[in-house]
Amino acid sequence: MMMLIGVNRSPYTRRVAMTLKAYDVPFEQRSLSGFADRAEVRASNPLGRIPALVLDNGEALIDSGAIIDHLDEAYGGDRALTPASGADRRAVLKVAALTMGACDKSLQAAYARNHTPPEKVHQPWIDDCNAQVTNALAAVDAMIDPARPYLLLGRLTQADITAFVAERLARGIGIDTETRTPRLRALTRKLLEEPPFSSTEP
Ligand SMILES: N[C@@H](CCC(=O)N[C@@H](CS)C(=O)NCC(=O)O)C(=O)O
Structure with missing residues (x-):
């Protein structure tokens, strides 16, 4: 299952969590903080920031905008939360x-x-x-x-x-x-x- 890295106190992490929920995509979440858990966060994002989204194949996506771009493409169909064009x-x-x-x-x-x-x-x-x-x-x-x-x-x-x-x-x-x-x-x-x-x- 996909793993969202980050706490929902982070607006960027929460927008990814909300997008996954809106698309009804199951995911797990590791509630790590960008500052307090930097070393662990780095394992998924060398920049040490949340959110990251680790896909089923182990690929880690970083930055909420890029993560959401992927989710729109994979799950948005013709009702993507960000319209295609x-x-x-x-x-x-x-x-x-x-x-x-x-x-x-x-x-x-x-x-x-x-x-x-x-x-x-x-x-x-x-x-x-x-x-x-x-x-x-x-x-x-x-x-x-x-x-x-x-x-x-x-x-x-x-x-x-x-x-x-x-x-x-x-x-x-x-x-x-x-x-x-x-x-x-x-x-x-x-x-x-x-x-x-x-x-x-x-
Ligand atoms: N542009 C990034 C911003 C991510 C970001 O700034 N996350 C904060 C938490 S709200 C963070 O990890 N800060 C730690 C740091 O910048 O070192 C995104 O949209 O994901």
Whole structure:
């Protein structure tokens, strides 16, 4: 059985776990952390980052985007979470880029706080990261029609999955998504009722 390496506290790992669940693909998970379990993580990813996905033949895929690209190809058929081509694909990839970029910046802010001696923490840099997160998520918030159950295309796509993990992480680093991105916050509440989301809560 395929083995997902990583903890669902990681937004990148969780998006892979949610994609596997959405495709109804059975998998096992080794809950390793990128920092605490670096040596073990390296066995699957020399870069020492999570997630990695070890396939049945032992091949290890790394980086959530590349892993999901494989899952779409193998299991997505004509209902891939990222559409195969055209305007629909561009729209989903744009939301994924905004929200995954927001995750990158949220983590940079968190790393600046947690992996830097207190006297060297440079608050203007953290503020700049937080502003980038808020602006990216505000752009996604503006795309949301509260009357619709999903962000794009009238069905679950990778846009919902990445927006979900990005909103959660932003909230985790102290951004008030309730007031800054209320439609996105409402969407993530609704999505949490669906199995791929509820069953992957860390
Ligand atoms: N672009 C990568 C980012 C992966 C990533 O940054 N993972 C974090 C955990 S959330 C990690 O392992 N950090 C440890 C490190 O960067 O050394 C992806 O999409 O998979």
